[in-house]
Amino acid sequence: MKSMSIRGVDDQLVALLKDKAAASNKSVNQLVLEALQKFVGLDKKKIFTNEYHDLDHLFGKWAKDEYTLIQEKIDSERQIDPELWQ
Helix, strand or coil: CCCCCCCCCCHHHHHHHHHHHHHCCCCHHHHHHHHHHHHHCCCCCCCCCCCCCCCHHHCCCCCHHHHHHHHHHHHHHCCCCHHHHC
């Protein structure tokens, strides 16, 4: 891999890049590389990394007795039937 230096980067741009990188949980180098790749058309659409939040409103909504009932059903379904495995 080659290295590249970019001259003439002012303090405001540096601060914005650092903030954006921190917010994205990335290094500034990684953020800039991804931006350059996208700009020139080399970015690849990531598959299998989509995050879905369509069920978030259900999180933490079960009462204790509902959770117990559902967990008991799941546990019973996980039992191995010895007759089927002979």
